[in-house]
Amino acid sequence: MNHKTGLDPLDWNTFRGQAHKMLDAAIDQMENAADRPWQPAPTDLQDRYKIGARPASTDLLDRIQTDVLPYHGGNIHPRFWGWVQGTGLASDLIAAMAAAATNENMGGRDHGGIYMERAVIDWTRKKMGFPESASGICVTGTSQATVIAFQAARLRVLKNLRATGQGDIRLTAYAPVGVHNATVKALQLLGIGSDNLRQIPLQDGKLNAEILRETLAADRADGALPFLLVGNAGSVDLGLFDDLNQLADLADEHELWLHVDGAFGAWTRLADAPWHGLTDGIERADSIALDFHKWMYVGYDCGMVLIRDEDEHRAAFAARPAYLEGTAQGIAGNEPWFCDYGIDLSRGNRAIKVWCALEMFGEQAFADAITDNCRMAALMAEDVEKRPRMRLGHAVVSNVCTFTANDTLPPAQQSELNAEIALTLQQNGTAVFSTTRVDGIVMLRAAIVNHRTQASDIRAALDAVADLCP
Numbered sequence: 520m521n522h523k524t525g526l527d528p529l530d531w532n533t534f535r536g537q538a539h540k541m542l543d544a545a546i547d548q549m550e551n552a553a554d555r556p557w558q559p560a561p562t563d564l565q566d567r568y569k570i571g572a573r574p575a576s577t578d579l580l581d582r583i584q585t586d587v588l589p590y591h592g593g594n595i596h597p598r599f600w601g602w603v604q605g606t607g608l609a610s611d612l613i614a615a616m617a618a619a620a621t622n623e624n625m626g627g628r629d630h631g632g633i634y635m636e637r638a639v640i641d642w643t644r645k646k647m648g649f650p651e652s653a654s655g656i657c658v659t660g661t662s663q664a665t666v667i668a669f670q671a672a673r674l675r676v677l678k679n680l681r682a683t684g685q686g687d688i689r690l691t692a693y694a695p696v697g698v699h700n701a702t703v704k705a706l707q708l709l710g711i712g713s714d715n716l717r718q719i720p721l722q723d724g725k726l727n728a729e730i731l732r733e734t735l736a737a738d739r740a741d742g743a744l745p746f747l748l749v750g751n752a753g754s755v756d757l758g759l760f761d762d763l764n765q766l767a768d769l770a771d772e773h774e775l776w777l778h779v780d781g782a783f784g785a786w787t788r789l790a791d792a793p794w795h796g797l798t799d800g801i802e803r804a805d806s807i808a809l810d811f812h813k814w815m816y817v818g819y820d821c822g823m824v825l826i827r828d829e830d831e832h833r834a835a836f837a838a839r840p841a842y843l844e845g846t847a848q849g850i851a852g853n854e855p856w857f858c859d860y861g862i863d864l865s866r867g868n869r870a871i872k873v874w875c876a877l878e879m880f881g882e883q884a885f886a887d888a889i890t891d892n893c894r895m896a897a898l899m900a901e902d903v904e905k906r907p908r909m910r911l912g913h914a915v916v917s918n919v920c921t922f923t924a925n926d927t928l929p930p931a932q933q934s935e936l937n938a939e940i941a942l943t944l945q946q947n948g949t950a951v952f953s954t955t956r957v958d959g960i961v962m963l964r965a966a967i968v969n970h971r972t973q974a975s976d977i978r979a980a981l982d983a984v985a986d987l988c989p
């Protein structure tokens with residue numbers, strides 16, 4: 520935009536042309552995602568992004584095409600299975616434009632975005648089997664959702680916490696070994712301290728109830744106040760699920776708040792049998808954290824916390840100083856406001872990505888994609904087991920497959936080989952695995968939350984792994 524002052528385009532027609540060009544480029548990128556794997560950033564990319572190095576001008580679109588679109592994080596590609604990263608959806612393009620055009624502040628007040636977020640929460644609440652008395656809020660992701668849930672859990676046992684702080688009371692929390700670091704970080708941020716997180720060993724892939732009971736008794740005898748039990752619905756490393764009904768019984772028995780980390784795995788609730796049953800009991804939790812940007816495929820970022828009892832949710836966050844007082848009518852109407860359910864006052868419309876996705880493709884398409892991803896992980900496991908030197912790290916439960924490329928080597932050499940294979944396949948654009956340690960060995964790990972993956976992608980990737988195997 521070639522003018523010295525002013526923040527609206529001087530010529531909206533010129534802008535219209537640029538914006539249409541951007542939309543075409545974005546659609547091309549999505550349509551041809553299979554031809555656009557991750558690639559390393561050129562050495563001068565930092566310099567190219569330097570603010571003000573070039574005159575503000577109309578070549579922005581060219582720069583986006585040459586400097587921005589090619590250097591994405593790889594997760595749009597059909598053979599990207601590293602970490603747990605969703606692919607993004609075509610509906611995101613439409614949602615992003617609508618969100619930018621409305622630019623709603625979702626902290627509260629009376630406008631369409633608030634009604635839309637409530638609709639998205641209500642849909643999710645029903646999918647997870649929570650009662651109508653439940654509440655929720657869209658957040659950046661499970662990390663933030665976890666902080667919100669734990670704060671509400673803490674309020675249940677420390678009614679004056681908001682005014683007085685935690686003081687000398689030592690709260691303790693319980694979670695299965697392998698719980699995501701989001702739980703650790705939330706306890707640190709809230710001043711509870713990660714030393715007060717007891718990581719309970721697993722038995723058959725699930726939290727060991729007997730050890731939990733013993734640990735609770737020991738902590739109580741030691742003067743601690745146990746308050747929180749965290750269950751996994753899809754552990755990050757291996758995709759394991761706790762027996763959530765058993766955890767709900769334990770939480771009742773020991774008066775603990777039950778929080779379920781369902782960042783990706785909660786969505787098996789939409790899948791066919793047998794995967795649907797993995798989350799049985801999730802409806803009994805006090806809170807659930809989950810992400811739309813992982814296994815609901817919507818673009819970053821969007822997660823949600825659901826809290827079973829709205830009163831407990833509000834008790835932890837609601838506060839309305841004079842400058843935020845609501846009114847019966849007008850823009851300041853439409854209680855409740857989302858600022859009373861979380862950390863942020865000003866917030867963007869994340870729900871619109873979920874809403875557009877569900878309204879564009881329909882719920883069944885998501886259920887099918889999630890089921891299909893589980894089938895792809897099972898197929899990968901089957902293929903691994905057919906190859907003489909490869910070996911699974913753990914039986915596949917849902918959508919996560921871990922394996923070593925050559926189990927005839929000593930552990931240290933396997934680790935080295937697997938790490939090298941992951942790197943080579945990333946760098947040559949073939950496929951993206953990440954790595955994790957299983958029984959001390961660095962293994963290749965695929966977490967399939969990718970609606971573009973087909974059986975041919977799985978086979979091609981394993982062929983490529985085999986080719987790199989001495």
Ligand SMILES: *Cc1c(COP(=O)(O)O)cnc(C)c1O
Nearest residue numbers: 603660661662699701755782810
């Ligand atoms: C990704 C993940 C988290 C953290 O969620 P973010 O959305 O990245 O903040 C927590 N738990 C599990 C199991 C995860 O996979």
